[in-house]
Amino acid sequence: MPTVRTNDIATYYEERGDGPPIVFIHGAILDHTQWELQMDALSDEYRTIAYDVRGHGRTGGSARDAYSIDCFAADLAALITGLNLDTPVLCGLSTGGCIAQVYAATHSDRLAGLVLADTFTPELFNRREWFQRSVMLKATIPPVRFIGYERVERAMVWLQERIQGEGVSGDYEKIAELRAEGPKMQTDEFAKVIRAVATFDQTEIDFSSITVPTLVLYGEHEPAFIRRHAPKLCAELPNASVREVPDAGHASNLDNPEFFTTAVREFLVRHVPRDTQ
Numbered sequence: 001m002p003t004v005r006t007n008d009i010a011t012y013y014e015e016r017g018d019g020p021p022i023v024f025i026h027g028a029i030l031d032h033t034q035w036e037l038q039m040d041a042l043s044d045e046y047r048t049i050a051y052d053v054r055g056h057g058r059t060g061g062s063a064r065d066a067y068s069i070d071c072f073a074a075d076l077a078a079l080i081t082g083l084n085l086d087t088p089v090l091c092g093l094s095t096g097g098c099i100a101q102v103y104a105a106t107h108s109d110r111l112a113g114l115v116l117a118d119t120f121t122p123e124l125f126n127r128r129e130w131f132q133r134s135v136m137l138k139a140t141i142p143p144v145r146f147i148g149y150e151r152v153e154r155a156m157v158w159l160q161e162r163i164q165g166e167g168v169s170g171d172y173e174k175i176a177e178l179r180a181e182g183p184k185m186q187t188d189e190f191a192k193v194i195r196a197v198a199t200f201d202q203t204e205i206d207f208s209s210i211t212v213p214t215l216v217l218y219g220e221h222e223p224a225f226i227r228r229h230a231p232k233l234c235a236e237l238p239n240a241s242v243r244e245v246p247d248a249g250h251a252s253n254l255d256n257p258e259f260f261t262t263a264v265r266e267f268l269v270r271h272v273p274r275d276t277q
Contacts, residue, residue: 001058006078012058013051013079017043020112020272021088022264023080024050025096027118027251028193030175031057031182034093037257042265045274049088051079053099055189057182067196069095069203073102080110089272091115091264093253095197102203104210112272114210115264117217118250120229121236122203129225130201137198141191174254207236213271214240217263219248219255226250 003010014032016039024035032050039048052059054075055067064071076099080088089112092100097119104114124130185193214237218230234242243263248255 003059004079004082006054006075006082008064009054009059009062009075011051011054011075011079013049013083014039015047015049015083016040017045017047019046019274020268021047021049021083021085022268023076023085023088023090024048025076025090025092025099026050026053026056027094027096028197029056029185029190030178033057033178033182034251034254035091038091038253038261038264041257041261042268046268049083049085053096055193056185060183061186061189061192064192067192069098069102069196069200072099072196073106076100076103077107087112089113089115089268091117092119093117094119094250095193098197098200098203101205101207101210104212105205105207106209108210108212111212113212113267114214115217115267116214116233117245117260118219118222118226118252119233120200120226121207121232122201122205123229123232124201125225125228129228132223132225133201134198137194141194144190145187175251207233208238211238213267215263215267216240216242217245217252217260218242219245219250219252221247221249222252223250 001012002014003012022042024038026032026034031052035050039050042048053072055061087110090100090104097116100114100116101121104111124133216230216233218226230242234240245252245256245259253260
C-alpha cells in the first residue's frame with residue numbers, strides 16, 4: 001500500500017502516468033477514488049496523483065483532537081515534498097479546493113497551476129451562508145453518532161433539493177457508490193473533519209499571493225453560495241478564469257466528467273505544456 005509520511009501520519013496515495021504532475025484533492029467524507037475518471041483520462045500525458053486526506057479512506061484518522069484546513073494543507077505540503085513533485089498543478093474540489101487555496105497562498109512559487117472546483121472562500125457573504133456552512137454542518141455531528149453519516153447525508157441532500165431545487169446535489173448515487181466501496185470513516189473522524197470545514201471562515205488567505213494560472217470550475221446546479229464564490233475567486237486571484245460545468249451539481253467531476261476533464265486538460269495544455277518538463 002503506497003504511503004508517504006506527512007507530519008504525524010502515513011498518507012495513502014495512488015499515482016498513474018508520467019509527465020508534469022497534477023495532484024487531486026477530494027471533497028470531505030470521500031476519498032481518492034473521487035478522481036478515478038480524471039486520473040485514467042489524464043495519465044496519458046501527466047503524472048496523476050490522488051491521495052486520501054487525513055481522516056479519510058486508507059489514510060484514516062490520527063490522535064489529534066481537532067483538525068483544520070491549515071492542518072490538511074500542511075499534510076499536502078509534506079506529501080508534495082515527500083514525493084519530490086516539482087511544481088505540480090493542484091486540483092481540489094469542495095473541501096479539497098479549500099485545502100488547495102491555503103497551500104497555494106503560501107507556496108504559489110512551488111506550483112505550476114491551480115484548479116479550484118465547486119469550492120468556496122473563507123468569506124461568509126450573509127447570515128444564511130453562515131447558517132449553512134457553520135450551524136447546519138455542525139448539527140450533523142450528533143445524529144451521525146447514532147445513525148451513521150450515510151443516512152444523515154441522504155437526509156441533508158433531500159432537504160437541500162427541496163429548498164434549492166433538483167440537481168443541486170448532482171448525481172448523489174455516484175457518491176454513495178464510492179462511499180460503499182471504500183473504507184468507512186470513524187464517527188470521531190467525521191466530527192473533526194466537519195468542524196474543520198465549518199471553521200474555514202476563520203482562515204486568512206491572501207489571494208493576491210496566488211499568482212499561478214488558476215481555473216475555477218463550478219456546476220450549473222450548484223448551491224447558491226458556491227455560485228457566489230466562483231466569481232469572487234476569479235476577481236480576487238490575479239491570474240484566474242472561470243467556467244461553468246453544464247448539467248452538474250456540487251460534484252461536477254462526477255456529474256459531467258467529460259466536460260470537467262476536457263476543461264482541465266485544456267488548462268494543462270495551455271499553462272503546463274508537456275514538452276517543457
